[in-house]
Amino acid sequence: MNDTIHMEQAVEIVCIVCPNGCRILCKPSGDGASFSGYRCKRGIEYATAELTRPMRSLTTSVKTVFPDSPVVSVRTDGEIEKSRIREVAFALGRIMIDRRLKTGDVVAENICNTGVNVICTSDRLVHPY
Numbered sequence: 001m002n003d004t005i006h007m008e009q010a011v012e013i014v015c016i017v018c019p020n021g022c023r024i025l026c027k028p029s030g031d032g033a034s035f036s037g038y039r040c041k042r043g044i045e046y047a048t049a050e051l052t053r054p055m056r057s058l059t060t061s062v063k064t065v066f067p068d069s070p071v072v073s074v075r076t077d078g079e080i081e082k083s084r085i086r087e088v089a090f091a092l093g094r095i096m097i098d099r100r101l102k103t104g105d106v107v108a109e110n111i112c113n114t115g116v117n118v119i120c121t122s123d124r125l126v127h128p129y
């Protein structure tokens with residue numbers, strides 16, 4: 001994985017690591033980038049990751065075979081590369097849950113070989129509304 005920053009123009013990235021939401025201005029500088037507007041070094045780490053290998057968690061829903069709960073909410077138990085979100089969402093769209101899973105149960109292990117599991121985030125299947 002090449003994590004070198006290649007920038008051609010300045011970009012502003014809003015840091016979402018904490019509620020301060022600093023607006024970090026990233027400018028091309030030499031072989032990398034310079035940063036301003038951050039209040040702590042976690043902002044630099046976040047902006048660097050956003051410029052090189054942005055990661056995201058995915059929260060969505062998955063279909064089930066149960067008429068009382070035709071869909072159930074799920075999320076990844078870690079972050080995956082932003083560029084793979086669509087692939088993972090598509091894979092989840094093809095899953096049909098046929099077990100009464102509860103919160104925390106694994107819906108899909110190592111989804112799309114990302115090293116991340118998708119877990120159930122609701123008890124709706126064990127306690128239908």
Ligand code: SF4
Nearest residue numbers: 015018021022040043
């Ligand atoms: S730069 Fe630091 S203070 Fe600002 S939002 Fe990011 S984590 Fe919070």
